Amino acid sequence: MARILIVEDEILINELLCKNLTLVGHKCACAFDGAEALECIKTEAFDLLILDVMLPEVSGFDIIKQAGSVPVIFVTAKNDLKDRMKGFTLGADDYIVKPFEMPELLARVQAVLRRTKRDESFMRIDDLLIDFESRKTFLDGKEIELTPKEFALLDTLITNRNIVLSRERLLELVWSYYYEGDTTRTVDVHIQQLRQKLNLKSHIKSVYGVGYRFEL
């Protein structure tokens, strides 16, 4: 769980980000222009800033200069190389171009939080302990061996917790390829493995006709 400030002048997109990040367990604050964002940074400590570049009052590029050590992800419709370079030069941790897909954004948020150690590297679910750093899982204190793909699947499900992921999407996110023929069976097999090995039957829900959801 991390404290995230979302700075985006498009109200709908701001709300959307807020809703999704809250769903996966983060706490969000919203700012709709640059001045408001600077005010928030001063009064509150955040683990991550999600910044639009083109903002009324103060631009995203100016806000990052005052963000100090807080990690920053730019979310913007500006896709030219010059702007991306500028973003990274100013110390952005990632740069996401609109339109983006939510699982991608959530994955990148998680990646930045882990890299900057802003989020716990351990997670406890009932008797299960997951160590994201060493990529190990323990059930009742005993280590359970997972294949790299199984762990990646678990990680993806937890990153997108409470959101349904279709088999095709999971293939894309975990196996990095697009749906072809009957390969979605692979997903089902791995899900079965996770449920059995880690006793996660009550958490990994099948959503009929859609896919899977990790409920927490």
Place this chain on the structure above:
Amino acid sequence: MKKSFFERLYITVLVIFLLFFNSGVLLTAMYTYNNAVTSAEDICLSEHRYISQAFETDYADKSVTGVQLLMVSYGTFYGEKNIKLRFTRSYNGTVLYSDIADTLPAPEAGNMVNTRIDGKQYIIVSDTICRGSYTLTCAKDVSYLDEELFSLAAAFAGISVTASVLLAVILYFVMKKLFDPLEKLRKTTKLISGGDLNARANEKGDDEFAALAKDFNVMAERIGEQMDTLKLNAEQKQQMLDNLAHEMRTPLTSIHGYAEYVYGVELEPADRMQAMNNIMSESMRLKRISEKLLDSAFIRENGIEKAVFNADKMLERTRTRFLLKASECGVRIDQIPCNITLNGDETLIELLVSNLTENAIRACRGKGCVELGAVKEGKIISLYVKDNGIGMTKEQLSHITEPFYRTDKGRARRDGGTGLGLALCKRIADAHGAALEFESVLSAGTIAYVRFEEEKE
């Protein structure tokens, strides 16, 4: 191998010049030689006459012992002077004295022969003397004429070669100098074709090359301007495209995001409705953008159809259409009758006024009034839309007709503005040759004018 124009011209001029010069030299040489021959012949004739007279005098002088003896002494005397004589008796041709070789021709009495025998040239003159009793033939070796001819030829050849070489060299440099401006012009064109559009030719002088250089510079100037315009156009188009991409991406992100949200998350019915509503409103925004773009494209593709129409009726229609929206926004909307007719595309001008009215209502921020009308000042007819809303700064005014420019980004979007309205207005005005002008005072209001120039009948 292809020769350059310079080479061709140089060679042509040189050949023509050398041809005429050398022909002249040759003719002069021939004339001189002929003169020499003629004068040699004259000398021979006069010598013949002189010898004849002297002989006749001596012949008449009876103291001379024998005519044959006289002839011998004459022959000997003149033989030493390189003039050979032959005396014959006229009536039977008996040779009385001769030191002329028999191989030489003997012309009839009263004639002269110029002949060449064994590499030597002779002039032979023959005539009767002593009242026709005898015939005297004088032969003179004029081989010196050949030598003269030879030295003459040598001299003229020398002159000819020297002059030709000198001429070739001088001509080369003179022509090089004359071609200099052309060469420079060529270098300039090379510079320009190499990308340096600021290169200019030297315009000094008043010959054809200078004129060409001037024309060339004018052309280069025009091309430069055209390039600048094209570059500017391309930049504006790119800017427009970037903005368009931005404007499309934002609603697309919302639509996709909320669709994902509804699809993937278990939601309360109220939340679900809200998300659906967001998707619909953002789709509408995309639709409005595409409509404005289509309107814009329509004008560009189809041009305009002008007709005379009554401005009052058009303004009245616009007012009626906005009446409901204006009252919802707490804005009063008035139309001032003016009784003015306009020549233009009525549909497009109505679209223009509608866009201006929409902006005016928006600028009122929930209270105020909007006035539509037209005025005629001299030859200018102005439609105007006036509001007492928030007004704009000079900085904002300078940008408002750029596509996707918004004075207040967040607010305009919430109000349903696409950022394309005034860009469209400008396009319509431009298509009519009309000017779109704004007068605005911050927090006092804005007047938008569309100024048409009345056309002469």
